[in-house]
Amino acid sequence: MSTAKHSLRAAWAWLAEPTLMRRSVASVLVAFVVVWAVLLGYNFVNYKHTITRDPGLMKYGDAVLDSLAPVTDPAHAATAIAATDHWTNVRRRQVGLLPGVQMHELLDVASGQRVFASPGLQNVVLPPATPQAEPVIREAALQGRSFRIYTGRNARWVLRVFETKRTDSNFLQYNGRALLPYLLLASPFVLLAVWLSVRNGLRPLQQLASRIAQRDQDDLQSVGFHARHRELKPLEQSLDSLLARMRQKVERERAFVQDAAHEIRTPLAVITAQAHVMARSQIAEERTEAQAHLEQAIARTSHLAQQLLDLAALDDAQRPAPRDLDVAQWLRGALAQAAPQAMAQQIELSLDAPDTLPARLDLPALESIAHNLIDNAVRYTPAGGNVAVALRHEGAVLHLSVQDDGPGIPAAEHQRVFERFYRGLGHAANGSGLGLAIVRQAVLRMGGQVRIGAGLNGRGVGFFVSIPLPHSA
Numbered sequence: 213m214s215t216a217k218h219s220l221r222a223a224w225a226w227l228a229e230p231t232l233m234r235r236s237v238a239s240v241l242v243a244f245v246v247v248w249a250v251l252l253g254y255n256f257v258n259y260k261h262t263i264t265r266d267p268g269l270m271k272y273g274d275a276v277l278d279s280l281a282p283v284t285d286p287a288h289a290a291t292a293i294a295a296t297d298h299w300t301n302v303r304r305r306q307v308g309l310l311p312g313v314q315m316h317e318l319l320d321v322a323s324g325q326r327v328f329a330s331p332g333l334q335n336v337v338l339p340p341a342t343p344q345a346e347p348v349i350r351e352a353a354l355q356g357r358s359f360r361i362y363t364g365r366n367a368r369w370v371l372r373v374f375e376t377k378r379t380d381s382n383f384l385q386y387n388g389r390a391l392l393p394y395l396l397l398a399s400p401f402v403l404l405a406v407w408l409s410v411r412n413g414l415r416p417l418q419q420l421a422s423r424i425a426q427r428d429q430d431d432l433q434s435v436g437f438h439a440r441h442r443e444l445k446p447l448e449q450s451l452d453s454l455l456a457r458m459r460q461k462v463e464r465e466r467a468f469v470q471d472a473a474h475e476i477r478t479p480l481a482v483i484t485a486q487a488h489v490m491a492r493s494q495i496a497e498e499r500t501e502a503q504a505h506l507e508q509a510i511a512r513t514s515h516l517a518q519q520l521l522d523l524a525a526l527d528d529a530q531r532p533a534p535r536d537l538d539v540a541q542w543l544r545g546a547l548a549q550a551a552p553q554a555m556a557q558q559i560e561l562s563l564d565a566p567d568t569l570p571a572r573l574d575l576p577a578l579e580s581i582a583h584n585l586i587d588n589a590v591r592y593t594p595a596g597g598n599v600a601v602a603l604r605h606e607g608a609v610l611h612l613s614v615q616d617d618g619p620g621i622p623a624a625e626h627q628r629v630f631e632r633f634y635r636g637l638g639h640a641a642n643g644s645g646l647g648l649a650i651v652r653q654a655v656l657r658m659g660g661q662v663r664i665g666a667g668l669n670g671r672g673v674g675f676f677v678s679i680p681l682p683h684s685a
């Protein structure tokens with residue numbers, strides 16, 4: 213029993229799974245329904261346009277009247293019209309699509325007497341016949357039913373044909389059923405053509421999927437499919453572009469891991485060596501010096517690890533939601549954190565900013581930018597130097613600048629200072645080479661720009677950040 217349930221569940225899952233083939237077939241079936249409705253509507257509009265003359269009834273009445281033209285005997289004429297009346301209604305019942313009955317009345321022009329009347333007209337008060345030179349069709353109600361009445365005459369006879377008026381619903385029902393067989397006859401051939409075209413159209417996609425499935429998991433080279441069809445070329449180009457970006461990302465990550473391993477090896481070696489000295493040395497001065505070196509190496513390792521975590525967070529595709537904050541007040545707090553280190557190095561730290569500057573920003577990215585720029589400026593500015601931070605708002609752009617009067621950065625190195633683990637030559641301060649790389653990544657995540665410019669008093673270096681503000685607080 214469980215096996216049967218499992219089989220039914222699997223069959224239902226297979227039927228419920230969406231496929232392009234089923235979608236195409238369903239679209240064709242819907243198109244058939246639309247075509248059927250359009251044709252039916254077209255016929256209905258034409259019917260409503262021509263109903264005032266009713267060509268079918270007009271032709272029928274003219275034909276019967278013309279066939280009676282050579283008949284002069286009223287008895288013969290009555291017999292002929294009676295036979296016509298009987299045959300017409302028998303045929304209408306056999307077809308089964310036309311509503312009601314068709315009745316006839318024949319009058320003698322010379323005497324004005326009725327020669328023949330269908331059974332349904334014999335005890336009914338009829339409107340007077342007013343034949344004109346040309347046949348006419350009028351509408352009238354008889355015994356609660358609507359009829360279309362044809363009236364025509366020749367030299368001998370006046371003929372009236374009473375036909376039950378067709379309702380709109382009857383017309384739509386009749387023509388809808390009349391059109392349906394043609395569409396049903398055409399549908400298998402159209403569906404077969406669609407099935408073949410979809411199957412052949414999907415074959416290149418299946419070949420592409422098979423080629424990708426057979427690739428090694430570490431193979432990020434171009435697909436190399438060389439699509440011949442115009443519709444598949446954008447897909448191939450998109451896949452190749454995606455693989456190229458993935459190759460670049462993997463190469464960056466591989467280089468990043470190698471550089472990080474290289475950078476962290478040195479402080480770890482120092483920690484190992486100084487720990488060995490502290491454990492083995494009998495001289496107090498050596499142990500004290502080793503402890504100082506050990507603490508310095510631990511601090512450097514901790515700083516490097518924190519910057520690696522910051523950079524990894526900025527590389528993450530998940531971005532935090534922007535927050536409303538007062539950037540000026542927040543920046544004052546950031547400078548307060550850097551003040552002790554600046555005071556210890558006798559560096560004057562200044563801020564030029566408005567009293568308040570509300571904005572909606574990515575706060576973690578802003579923290580990475582401000583802290584790293586201020587830390588770099590304080591770290592590399594010699595004792596007695598100056599570090600100036602400025603904040604302003606122009607239109608929809610926030611401008612942040614950090615300038616110092618330290619040793620500066622040679623123009624030849626301006627293009628490389630934002631590279632990961634790059635440290636310029638000739639600096640006494642120890643750094644990981646990640647601070648400016650973090651700044652650039654954070655600025656890019658916020659959709660802004662960062663550039664290098666002049667420092668203070670003709671010396672040093674300045675970093676100028678521009679961040680767009682789509683929504684102000």
